[in-house]
Amino acid sequence: MTGKAKILIVDDNPNNRLAIRTILKGIDAELYEADNGFDALTMAIETEYALVLLDVQMPEMDGYEVCEQLRADARTADTPVIFLTAAYKENRDKMRGYSAGATDYLTKPLDDHILKAKVHVFLRLYWQYQQLQENNAALALAASVFESQQGIVISNADNIIVRVNKAFSEMTSYSAEEAIGKNPSILKSGRHDTDFYRAMWQSIHNLGAWQGEIWNRRKNGEIYPEWLSITPVKNNGVITHYIGTMTDITEYKSAEAQIHQLAFYDSLTGLPNRRLLLERLQHGIEMCVRDNKLMTVMMLDLDNFKPVNDSLGHLAGDELLQQVAGRLLDCLRTADMIARLGGDEFTVLLENITHADDAAHVAENIITALSKPFYLVLEHKEVRIGVSIGISVYGQHGTTPQLLMDHADAALYKAKDSGRNCFAYFSEDLTIAARSRIELESRLRGVIEREELLVYYQPQVDIATDKIIGAEALIRWQQPVEGFTSPGQFIGFAEETGLIDIIGAWILREACRQGRQWLDAGLPPLVLAVNVSPHQFRHSNIISLVADVLNDTRFPAHCLELELTESGLMDNQDKTRFILDNLRQLGVHIAIDDFGTGYSSLAYLKHFPITTLKIDKSFIDDIPYQQDDMAIASTIIAMGHILGFKILAEGVETPEQLAFLLEKGCDNYQGYIKSKPVPAHEFARLLRDQQRDG
Numbered sequence: 001m002t003g004k005a006k007i008l009i010v011d012d013n014p015n016n017r018l019a020i021r022t023i024l025k026g027i028d029a030e031l032y033e034a035d036n037g038f039d040a041l042t043m044a045i046e047t048e049y050a051l052v053l054l055d056v057q058m059p060e061m062d063g064y065e066v067c068e069q070l071r072a073d074a075r076t077a078d079t080p081v082i083f084l085t086a087a088y089k090e091n092r093d094k095m096r097g098y099s100a101g102a103t104d105y106l107t108k109p110l111d112d113h114i115l116k117a118k119v120h121v122f123l124r125l126y127w128q129y130q131q132l133q134e135n136n137a138a139l140a141l142a143a144s145v146f147e148s149q150q151g152i153v154i155s156n157a158d159n160i161i162v163r164v165n166k167a168f169s170e171m172t173s174y175s176a177e178e179a180i181g182k183n184p185s186i187l188k189s190g191r192h193d194t195d196f197y198r199a200m201w202q203s204i205h206n207l208g209a210w211q212g213e214i215w216n217r218r219k220n221g222e223i224y225p226e227w228l229s230i231t232p233v234k235n236n237g238v239i240t241h242y243i244g245t246m247t248d249i250t251e252y253k254s255a256e257a258q259i260h261q262l263a264f265y266d267s268l269t270g271l272p273n274r275r276l277l278l279e280r281l282q283h284g285i286e287m288c289v290r291d292n293k294l295m296t297v298m299m300l301d302l303d304n305f306k307p308v309n310d311s312l313g314h315l316a317g318d319e320l321l322q323q324v325a326g327r328l329l330d331c332l333r334t335a336d337m338i339a340r341l342g343g344d345e346f347t348v349l350l351e352n353i354t355h356a357d358d359a360a361h362v363a364e365n366i367i368t369a370l371s372k373p374f375y376l377v378l379e380h381k382e383v384r385i386g387v388s389i390g391i392s393v394y395g396q397h398g399t400t401p402q403l404l405m406d407h408a409d410a411a412l413y414k415a416k417d418s419g420r421n422c423f424a425y426f427s428e429d430l431t432i433a434a435r436s437r438i439e440l441e442s443r444l445r446g447v448i449e450r451e452e453l454l455v456y457y458q459p460q461v462d463i464a465t466d467k468i469i470g471a472e473a474l475i476r477w478q479q480p481v482e483g484f485t486s487p488g489q490f491i492g493f494a495e496e497t498g499l500i501d502i503i504g505a506w507i508l509r510e511a512c513r514q515g516r517q518w519l520d521a522g523l524p525p526l527v528l529a530v531n532v533s534p535h536q537f538r539h540s541n542i543i544s545l546v547a548d549v550l551n552d553t554r555f556p557a558h559c560l561e562l563e564l565t566e567s568g569l570m571d572n573q574d575k576t577r578f579i580l581d582n583l584r585q586l587g588v589h590i591a592i593d594d595f596g597t598g599y600s601s602l603a604y605l606k607h608f609p610i611t612t613l614k615i616d617k618s619f620i621d622d623i624p625y626q627q628d629d630m631a632i633a634s635t636i637i638a639m640g641h642i643l644g645f646k647i648l649a650e651g652v653e654t655p656e657q658l659a660f661l662l663e664k665g666c667d668n669y670q671g672y673i674k675s676k677p678v679p680a681h682e683f684a685r686l687l688r689d690q691q692r693d694g
């Protein structure tokens with residue numbers, strides 16, 4: 001409520017008007033005057049008056065008529081009017097005044113106190129009326145706000161719903177009757193954990209509000225996203241209610257998803273586009289820097305796509321591209337990314353890889369996958385295409401997205417130049433290395449079926465008696481064209497690719513079969529040592545493999561020793577112990593190979609049921625010239641004996657080495673001084689010679 005109340009004094013006599021002014025001097029209102037009925041009516045319509053003091057006796061238009069006209073007009077119908085009339089007037093004149101619409105009467109000569117008192121009363125009524133009007137307007141406004149587009153739910157201090165609006169009911173399908181008396185948790189979708197709600201209530205109580213995106217559930221079970229704001233209402237600092245306003249953002253979200261799809265994905269194949277690829281590439285580079293990881297970019301270009309597109313038309317071309325996208329996805333891990341840059345160009349991003357040539361494997365898989373024929377449904381035709389792939393490696397070929405892309409592109413042209421349907425790295429040496437590794441892998445895969453593997457045996461000798469007491473089974477690969485390939489060239493690779501599991505199982509079976517045959521042929525019993533690689537130890541079921549092989553070949557368990565490296569044991573102590581205990585229960589011996597080169601923790605090894613330690617060849621080589629190596633070798637022998645292990649020295653080549661080991665009490669040795677690894681028949685001959693010589 002602003003401004004001052006206005007009072008209109010209507011009297012043809014200026015003295016009377018002055019007299020009234022004088023009486024009302026100091027009153028909290030503005031006084032206006034009219035000296036005739038016509039002016040009074042005009043003024044009353046133009047301006048809102050809190051009160052009209054109206055003289056009855058006036059020429060031309062008397063007070064009755066003025067009052068009647070005021071009442072007849074909606075704008076002035078409620079304006080209070082006090083008639084000022086002569087004291088001698090009859091009572092019926094007063095009645096006429098009331099029926100004309102008078103609110104009150106005052107008689108002349110006016111009593112100062114009565115006039116002032118009445119004016120005060122009317123002014124107070126006027127202000128109360130104004131307040132009422134404002135309150136009504138505010139209530140009407142609040143009601144229209146409450147019934148707005150947004151859903152509103154009001155709950156009490158115990159978070160029980162006390163009111164909801166229509167929009168809430170439309171959004172949630174809960175009518176007001178169904179919602180009132182319940183907890184707003186009837187809307188819970190189950191998609192948020194307790195931490196989410198805890199944070200929400202913390203914000204409401206500590207910060208005075210919470211707003212955010214939330215998944216809620218409609219009465220029919222449908223889950224939908226909404227934007228929710230919750231504000232507590234306080235009275236004297238105590239929360240009395242919570243007001244939640246909610247907007248269903250389902251459409252906004254799907255529009256947002258649509259915009260995202262259009263901005264970041266190729267509409268034909270649904271694959272990420274160049275924009276998303278560059279973002280991922282940038283992110284991948286940051287990860288490489290942070291975690292010192294490897295990443296490669298592979299640029300793909302389809303060979304023979306253009307002729308298909310030109311001859312069969314664009315619809316067929318589109319179908320082919322969609323099928324290509326599907327096959328590419330099948331070749332990749334979910335963590336990898338494939339993007340279509342446009343036309344028949346695709347880019348693959350391999351993050352978090354171990355070796356640069358992992359990309360070559362993926363490239364080979366892609367080349368194989370795309371070289372199979374495609375059946376185009378629209379054209380009822382089978383078509384064949386190929387793919388050329390250029391590869392760049394983060395770090396070696398660039399450290400920015402643009403350089404990596406450019407260099408993958410340059411490598412792509414190298415691949416095309418070298419006959420298409422192949423891959424090339426940006427640098428020649430990587431291409432050569434990767435291609436030869438892939439070739440090695442493909443040759444190694446069929447090695448057992450092609451019967452190219454052989455087992456050689458290297459005698460293990462008792463130092464004290466110089467008698468052969470066992471042999472280490474060592475693999476040999478004899479290829480028809482390439483010839484002999486030493487294990488050093490392929491064991492590590494077989495380990496990386498997991499092929500070692502099949503190869504290791506084969507050599508175990510072959511050694512046990514051979515050992516049984518020697519026993520059956522009357523040769524003296526000896527211990528055959530077979531290497532078990534770390535991959536084989538961790539990933540294959542070594543316990544059941546050994547049990548099966550011993551059972552199938554009938555080779556005595558106590559004649560078998562499994563050689564493990566320390567690194568193969570270190571991974572998971574509990575699992576290692578479980579496996580070793582089970583192997584020992586079968587009766588086989590356990591030897592630690594290459595001892596001294598790894599962790600070399602005797603304290604650690606004593607927790608495992610180990611029978612033999614093999615001192616690595618590198619500590620034997622420089623005996624008797626290297627004091628350090630001699631000290632290490634004699635310490636291993638002494639400490640190993642204290643812990644109950646047998647000690648075997650590897651790679652013994654000279655009599656000096658042998659004499660030193662004998663002096664230090666080493667149990668057994670293995671080395672060229674006795675014999676190189678030899679084929680089975682030669683080893684049998686060595687044994688027979690020994691038998692014959694007694």
Ligand SMILES: Nc1nc2c(ncn2[C@@H]2O[C@H](COP(=O)(O)O[C@H]3[C@@H](O)[C@H](n4cnc5c(=O)[nH]c(N)nc54)O[C@@H]3COP(=O)(O)O)[C@@H](O)[C@H]2O)c(=O)[nH]1
Pocket residue numbers: 458472473474475486487488491500504507531532533593594650651652653670671672673677
């Ligand atoms: N997981 C498997 N690993 C195997 C298997 N067969 C072999 N290997 C591992 O390959 C590495 C190379 O083996 P290889 O070329 O056979 O060499 C062995 C011996 O020939 C060689 N040796 C033995 N004595 C001497 C010597 O006096 N001088 C000399 N220069 N070399 C010698 O040492 C190799 C035996 O090593 P180890 O296994 O550590 O006892 C080698 O790491 C093999 O382990 C297999 O079937 N599975």
